Amino acid sequence: MSSTKFILGLFDDPDVMMHGIDKLQKNSVPIYDVYTPMPIHGIESKLGVKPSRLGYAAFMFGCLGGTTIFSLVYYFLVHDWPMNIGGKPAFAVPDFIPVTFEWTVLFTAFGMTITFFFATHLFPGRAPRVMDFRATDDRFVIAIDAKGNIPHEDITNILKEAGAVEIKHNDRKYVSYE
Amino acid sequence: MASHNESIIREPLITGNDITYAKITNDVLKPVENMPTKAWWIGFAVASLAACLWVFAVSWTFWYGIGSWGLNKTVGWAWDITGFVWWVGIGHAGTLISAILLLFRQNWRNSINRSAEAMTIFAVICAATYIVAHMGRPWMAVYSLPFPNQYGSLWVNFNSPLIWDVFAISTYFSVSLVFWYTGLLPDMASIRDRATGIRRRIYSVLSFGWTGSVKTWQRFETVSLILAGISTPLVLSVHTIVSMDFATSLEPGWHTTIFPPYFVAGAIFSGFAMVQTLLLVLRKVLGLENYITMFHIESMNKIILVTGSIVGVAYLTEFFIAYYSGGEYEQYTFLNRFVGPYWWAGCMMYGCNVLMTQMMWFKKVRTNIPVSWVLSIVVNIGMWFERFVIIVVSLHRDFIPSSWAMFYPTWVDMSIFIGSIGVFFTLFLLFIRVAPSIAMAEVKLLLKSSSEQAKKKLIEGGHVDESHAEFYKESLTKFDSVELSQYEKA
Numbered sequence: 001m002s003s004t005k006f007i008l009g010l011f012d013d014p015d016v017m018m019h020g021i022d023k024l025q026k027n028s029v030p031i032y033d034v035y036t037p038m039p040i041h042g043i044e045s046k047l048g049v050k051p052s053r054l055g056y057a058a059f060m061f062g063c064l065g066g067t068t069i070f071s072l073v074y075y076f077l078v079h080d081w082p083m084n085i086g087g088k089p090a091f092a093v094p095d096f097i098p099v100t101f102e103w104t105v106l107f108t109a110f111g112m113t114i115t116f117f118f119a120t121h122l123f124p125g126r127a128p129r130v131m132d133f134r135a136t137d138d139r140f141v142i143a144i145d146a147k148g149n150i151p152h153e154d155i156t157n158i159l160k161e162a163g164a165v166e167i168k169h170n171d172r173k174y175v176s177y178e
Numbered sequence: 179m180a181s182h183n184e185s186i187i188r189e190p191l192i193t194g195n196d197i198t199y200a201k202i203t204n205d206v207l208k209p210v211e212n213m214p215t216k217a218w219w220i221g222f223a224v225a226s227l228a229a230c231l232w233v234f235a236v237s238w239t240f241w242y243g244i245g246s247w248g249l250n251k252t253v254g255w256a257w258d259i260t261g262f263v264w265w266v267g268i269g270h271a272g273t274l275i276s277a278i279l280l281l282f283r284q285n286w287r288n289s290i291n292r293s294a295e296a297m298t299i300f301a302v303i304c305a306a307t308y309i310v311a312h313m314g315r316p317w318m319a320v321y322s323l324p325f326p327n328q329y330g331s332l333w334v335n336f337n338s339p340l341i342w343d344v345f346a347i348s349t350y351f352s353v354s355l356v357f358w359y360t361g362l363l364p365d366m367a368s369i370r371d372r373a374t375g376i377r378r379r380i381y382s383v384l385s386f387g388w389t390g391s392v393k394t395w396q397r398f399e400t401v402s403l404i405l406a407g408i409s410t411p412l413v414l415s416v417h418t419i420v421s422m423d424f425a426t427s428l429e430p431g432w433h434t435t436i437f438p439p440y441f442v443a444g445a446i447f448s449g450f451a452m453v454q455t456l457l458l459v460l461r462k463v464l465g466l467e468n469y470i471t472m473f474h475i476e477s478m479n480k481i482i483l484v485t486g487s488i489v490g491v492a493y494l495t496e497f498f499i500a501y502y503s504g505g506e507y508e509q510y511t512f513l514n515r516f517v518g519p520y521w522w523a524g525c526m527m528y529g530c531n532v533l534m535t536q537m538m539w540f541k542k543v544r545t546n547i548p549v550s551w552v553l554s555i556v557v558n559i560g561m562w563f564e565r566f567v568i569i570v571v572s573l574h575r576d577f578i579p580s581s582w583a584m585f586y587p588t589w590v591d592m593s594i595f596i597g598s599i600g601v602f603f604t605l606f607l608l609f610i611r612v613a614p615s616i617a618m619a620e621v622k623l624l625l626k627s628s629s630e631q632a633k634k635k636l637i638e639g640g641h642v643d644e645s646h647a648e649f650y651k652e653s654l655t656k657f658d659s660v661e662l663s664q665y666e667k668a
């Protein structure tokens with residue numbers, strides 16, 4: 001039994017890496033994840049990653065922000081202390097629009113970004129779970145869970161054929177841990 | 179697919195023959211991973227000295243009060259609000275570049291957005307310090323927020339544009355910060371993975387544990403797109419609201435319905451000028467000529483030309499409406515800009531903003547780096563005078579001639595202004611030392627489609643229409659970072 005935990009295929013070109021994914025999938029090798037230095041368009045459908053629902057979250061946060069400030073202003077200027085400004089109505093909706101707009105944007109931005117950080121487990125101080133240090137530089141890395149995926153030589157050969165510039169058999173999942 | 183061949187007639191966004199993904203990382207991170215150069219130290223020394231002057235002058239203001247400024251009963255707003263509007267205006271280009279150009283799929287934004295966004299944030303910080311300083315008693319800032327209090331509660335007046343401004347500027351600052359920092363995460367991770375020891379620890383915290391997995395990138399792109407979508411109306415709303423500080427008053431020269439679009443165009447105009455001022459120096463000093471190319475410089479000059487012309491049309495409209503309104507006070511105010519005691523300020527405003535930028539119609543001017551740099555400074559000066567003319571020149575001669583007055587700045591006024599420029603440059607210089615000044619991940623996206631080497635391969639492959647290839651080679655002649663000789667023999 002080998003001590004390999006993860007097999008990494010390192011590519012130096014995103015298109016070659018995409019062919020590599022195809023090849024692995026044709027051979028029924030499950031892919032754990034792919035790490036790239038830049039977003040690769042079309043990769044999520046290949047790997048079966050569902051479209052992000054962050055847009056819905058953003059919309060809801062926007063609604064919340066707009067409603068919050070509009071209700072507050074209504075309470076301040078209409079309900080709690082209506083002021084007589086030249087006999088004009090206290091419920092002056094056009095004047096409420098700028099702040100309502102600003103808080104809609106504010107809540108959307110913060111709500112959505114915090115949701116994104118939460119869902120993706122990003123926060124200051126989180127230990128980076130890096131499988132290969134060059135994945136944020138110039139390598140496009142396909143990671144394959146070694147457990148159950150045997151024989152490892154076959155996977156190595158598939159990756160080699162697909163054009164990987166380097167293949168690693170890592171004993172540890174994350175090289176970034178001390 | 180990750181990449182496809184772009185039309186050959188489009189100019190390249192990355193020049194050079196040996197650009198690889200690794201080289202992009204190395205080039206961009208050179209100033210971050212090495213000790214600063216002499217030029218950086220000189221710049222930083224000058225900027226931080228000016229920043230110290232700012233600290234001193236603002237402390238003086240808080241100790242002795244607003245009376246240490248040159249304000250008087252007639253001119254109650256002068257260099258403070260001029261400086262505020264000037265900085266907010268400058269702060270508009272970053273979000274324009276990162277949001278509006280993203281929505282319009284303008285890929286050339288990729289190599290300038292990061293530093294432009296940083297510039298936005300620092301400019302808005304400078305603007306905010308003006309607001310706090312002009313209160314004289316900065317602890318009174320709390321009264322601009324609707325907190326329950328013992329007076330009733332007496333709430334803030336949401337009918338007032340000044341309160342809208344509090345909400346607009348604070349929202350703009352915090353949303354820009356979120357947009358900028360979220361975009362920085364992948365690049366911070368690049369620094370982290372190349373660093374060792376304490377540096378790795380620091381960038382580990384700063385990068386939030388970014389790994390670049392498929393799901394992270396996919397959500398990251400969704401977040402970027404939605405942030406761009408909401409930042410676009412936001413950036414327009416901010417200067418609209420700033421203009422309403424003036425436009426909703428009854429002051430001749432301020433009471434103008436054209437102010438919102440006029441201020442927004444002016445803001446983008448001055449913001450791009452400041453981006454140009456900084457990037458022309460940055461690309462030279464940091465050796466980023468291959469990423470911030472002549473195409474970028476010319477594109478920015480074109481935007482400066484367009485927005486400058488919009489501002490010019492707005493100026494003409496203002497004059498026409500003053501004439502057409504038949505209001506004698508309105509007419510006097512506009513005439514006074516040329517024949518009054520502040521005629522020189524009016525000349526600086528119209529001359530710098532309208533006449534000088536019209537030179538950008540000539541390609542020779544747009545693609546000449548020293549001339550572009552000087553013109554960008556001219557625009558910055560002109561836009562400062564625009565705010566000075568709108569604020570001080572409109573105020574100094576009001577309805578009662580007996581209260582007419584002039585404004586004379588004191589050393590405190592001047593020190594705060596010079597100092598705020600120092601604060602801005604101190605922050606910017608620190609930024610280029612600790613974070614990548616170019617969005618590496620976004621530039622890497624362009625390497626296979628829009629780079630010079632990719633296009634050269636297309637031509638050499640022979641699948642390109644001969645006339646298109648000639649057109650492309652012709653367009654390369656303006657680039658200062660392209661080796662033209664290699665195209666002649668081909």
